[in-house]
Amino acid sequence: MSKHEMLETAEVAGERAARAEAAVRRLTRWRDDFPTPGVRFADLSPVFADSEGFRAVLDCLAACAPDADLVAGVDARGFLLGAGVAATLGTGVIAVRKAGKLPPPVISREYTLEYGSAALEIPADGIDLKGRKVLLLDDVLATGGTLAAAAELFATAGAEVVAAAVVLELGFLKGRERQGDYPLTSIVEL
Numbered sequence: 001m002s003k004h005e006m007l008e009t010a011e012v013a014g015e016r017a018a019r020a021e022a023a024v025r026r027l028t029r030w031r032d033d034f035p036t037p038g039v040r041f042a043d044l045s046p047v048f049a050d051s052e053g054f055r056a057v058l059d060c061l062a063a064c065a066p067d068a069d070l071v072a073g074v075d076a077r078g079f080l081l082g083a084g085v086a087a088t089l090g091t092g093v094i095a096v097r098k099a100g101k102l103p104p105p106v107i108s109r110e111y112t113l114e115y116g117s118a119a120l121e122i123p124a125d126g127i128d129l130k131g132r133k134v135l136l137l138d139d140v141l142a143t144g145g146t147l148a149a150a151a152e153l154f155a156t157a158g159a160e161v162v163a164a165a166v167v168l169e170l171g172f173l174k175g176r177e178r179q180g181d182y183p184l185t186s187i188v189e190l
Helices: 010-027 045-049 051-062 077-089 145-156
Strands: 029-032 040-043 070-074 092-098 106-113 116-123 133-141 160-169 184-189
Touching: 010 045, 010 051, 010 184, 045 051, 051 077, 051 160, 051 184, 070 077, 070 145, 077 092, 077 133, 106 145, 116 145, 133 145, 145 160
Parallel strands: 070 092, 070 133, 133 160, 160 184
Antiparallel strands: 029 040, 092 116, 106 116
C-alpha cells in the first residue's frame, strides 16, 4: 500500500463525491457569451471561495490517484486545484503554464480551444519528470484540447499521467474523446 492509499468503503467514496457534486452545482456561476459570443463560461470562483465546497472538491480530486507522486495543475484555475490536492496527498505540484510564462528551455504543445488556439508549457530542465506518476488536474473539460496537450507534455518529458480529473465536464462538447488511455474523472458532467 502506498503512503497515500486509503482503504474506504464505497459508501464513504460515494458520500465524498456527492458532497463535491452538490457544492459545484450549487455554487458555480454561469456567464453567457464570455470570453467570446456563443461560449457559456463556468466560473468556479464561488466554489473555491467556499471553504466546505473547496475542501469537498479537493478531497474528491485527490481520491482519483492516491498513488500519484506529482500533481499537475493547468493554467490558471488548475493551479489552485493542483496545490490543494498536492497538499492533501503529500506530493509535489507543478504548474502547466500558458506559452511565454516560463523561462527557457521549455517543452511546449499547441492545441485548439472551442474559441481559438493556444499553447501550454512545462520546464524542460530543473525538474526530473522521467518515471513520475502524474495526476493531471483542470477546472473544466470542454473540447478537450487543453487537457490532452498537458498530458502530451508529460509524456514527452517521460512522465506517466496515471489519472486526470476535472471539476466540471461539458459532455456535449465530447472532450473526453480526445483524451489518452488514463482514467478521467469529472465531479459534475453536464
